[in-house]
Amino acid sequence: MERPGGILTTLYLASALVGIVLALAFRASFRDLAHIELRAAWAFVGAALLEGGLAFATSRGLIAPEIAGPTAKTLVLLLVGYGLWANAHLRGLWFVGLGLACNALVIFANKGHMPVSAEALYKVGMESFIPKLQQQYDAVHTLISESSRLWFLADVIPVRILGYTNVISLGDVYLMVGIALTVLEGALKAKRKAQATFDIDLRF
Template sequence: MVGLVGYGLWANTHLRGLWFVGLGLFCNALVIFANKGHMPVSAEALYKVGMEAYIPKLQQQYDAVHTLLSESSRLWFLADVIPVQVLGYTNVISLGDVYLMVGIALTILDGALEAKRKAQEPLEIDLRF
């Protein structure tokens, strides 16, 4: 699956926003691989967004993907350490997630601008018979 995503990103390098998507995926994969298949999550960030109820679950490794950030966590700065509360959305995200969101937004914006540009181009009609 990762290979297919990588190929899709490589085949579309002309889309500038996908460079950020690739960087985000790389950052998230790097921290997960460095922590034996788990994404560390900051307890402090969970408290800041009111999600402290997840801390005992993370301590018990209830979640197959996430674990509680500790002193033994590697690459902690790439882990889920950024508390986010925006327009009713509450979560703890990573730097890789930020890159992913920026990349997706840029890709959508580039697509919309390209569609607008094409819509404004004059139609070329060949009247030769």
């Protein structure tokens, strides 16, 4: 679940860190990490800024949720979709695409809203968000009810890691796995490319 004014930045950064650790464990270097070939990076950055900005604006009452929600999700889908298409060579991003598809599916099935489990919120000590969700304080989230569709794809997974708490969806899990695998795969490809170039230089 997105907190006011932002996205799952902490977990996404943690996923990237896991990818970096795995890459180093497979003997990639920081130089290899710096040379990961990620095309159209602006699309992913733009999507994150757009969604975070609209969530912040909605939580401050600057934009109506019924306008910001569909706008954010449509534009994010377009931007990330383009980024995925441009980086089809990175198979780790396929998990990112799967996660995005799962989140989009449950949101569109619930008329632009991501249902959130009240039970999961209680488990991680975030019950104070329940009244806010009842008032639809941001562009997307609302409490799960009997009428919620595809609830198993909604925010129903409680997370408590090293003091960090949140409630996330299966799609978020796929996204985090995809981020870690993309960093690992990209670094290893950069390593192989650098080694191939070095071998060519030696022949000359």
